[in-house]
Amino acid sequence: MARIPIGPEFTNDAPVGTAIGEVPPRREPVKVPTHRYISPAWADLEMTHVWPRAWQLACTVDHVPSPGDWFEYTVGNLSVLVVRGDDGRLRGFQNVCRHRGNVLCTGSGSGLTELRCPYHRWSWTLDGKLREVPSRRGFGALRNDDYPLFPVQVGTWGPLVFVNLDPEAEPLDDYLEAIPGLLEWARLEEYVCAYDLTVPLPCNWKTLIEAFSETYHVQGIHREMLPSCDDVNSVNRLYGRHGSLHQPYGVPSPRLRNGATDQEIWDSIIVTQGARYGQDSENPGACPPVPDGGSVRDVLEGLIRDATSAKGLDLSGFDQAQMLDLFQFNLFPNITVIVMCDSITVLRARPGPTPDDALMDLLHLDRRPPGADRDRPVQATIAAEDASLNLVFDQDLSNLQRAQRGLHQPGLDHIVLSREEMRIINLHRNLEEFIGVDELSPEAVAEIQALRSQPPAIGPTPH
Template identity: 25%
Template sequence: MLDLAAERGHERDLARMDWERDRTAPPEGFPALPTIPAARYVDPAFLSLEREGMWDKAWLYAGHTDQLPEPGSWFLTRNTGTPIVVCRTLAGEIKAFYNTCKHRGAPLVKEEAGTARGFVCGYHGWSYTLDGKLTAVRDRRDFPEFDMACHSLSAVRCERLGSLIFLNRDPDAQPLIEHIGPMAAHLEELQLETLRLVDSRSYEVDCNVKVLLDAFLEVYHLKSIHENTVDRFLDHRAMIVTLWPNGHSRMVTPNRRPDWVDPGTKGMPEIPTVSAFTATNNISYHIYPNFVMPPAPTGIPLLQFWPLGTRRTRVVSSWVAPDHDPANPHPLWETRIKNWERILYEDLQFAPQIQESVEGPGFAGMSLNYQERRIYHWHEELDRRIGIERVPEAARVAPVLAPFVAHD
């Protein structure tokens, strides 16, 4: 059951939707959002600052605990920009290490996933436990004053949000659950620790990663891009936004009809603790910088957007769901994922052409409206993480949204 605070929060959100639907102007006191400079999407110097100051120090989704089904299981991820091995130790803990032998940098593993009792470098045979400790060195007699304890694998911060595994290359990063702040309480009803991995696939697109991220932080585009799909049942004019600290946010878009139910999910197992508010509206959570999660009682897509360079992006789309049996999946999953993929392709279709435009002389910057404030919130946080003093003045965004950030 929901606690009283959550119920009152949902009542406030429903009232906010009614206000949004009926308003004739943005709220009193909301500022005209300054233009976001085009350089933030194309300038190599700025994108280098972005990589160093944000991507290399962010909490990033790595995978699901189902990918580590038993002690000794491991998988390799490169999405974070460098190869990292995530493993379940013999004691059952989940840990992560750079895929780098401490001898001469050879890879510990060469496959994408596997099971082992430890890691053995294929180049010179140095051996490590699944906890990262060096246990054997070939011809150790030839290494004078060699301290095994000083040559453990380089660990990567690894923490979980239920069954979802996140990594952070910054050893001093704030703990994940503290970092997402008020969002953590909202996610409790989803029972993320119980959800099983259903499917995961990826797509590569020729554009800067922010071109695609932008599209998933607003619904202003629904009537143009999704005319024959989600626009048929979503009321974008009643959408509400909650901006949280550290760049995180939530967007809730109501159905046009409160009694509408997705016919493609009828009869599928449901998360028993999902509230009526979540079940009858379309919520999208954003964990900064690149994780988007729009939950439904019968399953949750997990979207990540990864920079593969300055103008190429990988989109990873995964699904988690309650009571999923990988050996005997529910018969509706195949159609459901195909329908989701159709919507996803609608969002991806213009990205390469947008990239061409933002690189051209006709584009000086982005002019955002009130509905698109999550995008501006994203950029404000980027400058904070880089360090505003390090961002060239011509590429900065003015910090104007602080009064609209919720701390509970």
């Protein structure tokens, strides 16, 4: 049976003819040229047209909690300083001295009372005004007001801090479109960043972020998830530049012809997410009794409620889906935000020194009770071979270390994408719009525009 998307919301198993306004079945796969992943010329186009103009996640409010705190965000050859001013306000500046172009600050830190260049000691206030020029007389008529730091737009969404180097770019709230409204129920302000890890990888930044933009690969490298994850009926949506996924847990994938027993569902969820339920992932044990007329989802919901309540969290207003399921948001160009009731994982992909290199940043946030301390996150860079978090992530990481090599083979001039990879197609359509080229087929362009043209549903979380 053919599969079709329905409006801006579609499930991978929706049969043709089931909805008014459906997009006609695609005649052939969407093709994306492989040069976008390996060509220095294409990387230069991205560096010129995308990274200086798109809103990007720089850090969290926990990286810069107090006046005088700063954090350097880099992407390619661009560097932005996020600074907490004496007035408590977050500001952003291009990280460059107005004298000779030297970088002002690197890394992150606290206790600044000024931004002083280490080269010739020009200095600025924390709100970017020129304060001091040593040996000023030698410059002639040099006015402080003529040499402020170059401002960068800064915006926040919950605990996440975004920057945009383009002073004419739309506000962050407009850029994010419907996404913040869809997550009002989650109370993002209660999450605190615990750690911020960077892992260099031998792949293009798009190869990296696309691995976290579809569930088609679950049957390939995450087969342990199939008894406890419906990767087929997961709801995908497109919102202009961005996309989302609602993935239910505690139910088997339809790819398993005979389904899964309660024990098989239990084994799968504990092997892949055991720590979340306070269980030993290597020894799942017997499935707890399932209530009459209920399901394993009821058992899992009870475990999560007990665990979050023990931490002082009041999630009594959350329904079962909000307690158990994964809500994923792909924000153009380079981040995936995975929201669960007790934690948020943000994965960011940044371009490396060549098209075959990328930096994978993992920011993990835990929900904390109201009034809890907001500790500064632990920051570290870890080699790929030393990075290990859990079974599923480690499988993704292992695959990413070999995902790039095949793109260089001379016989492969394009990759092919299905509807299950619609969020990847949307990424490439947005890249084309930013760069000003059009290499996708007219049919693919029309389909993605149709999916993005419907007003998004905003309100209670989908079930």
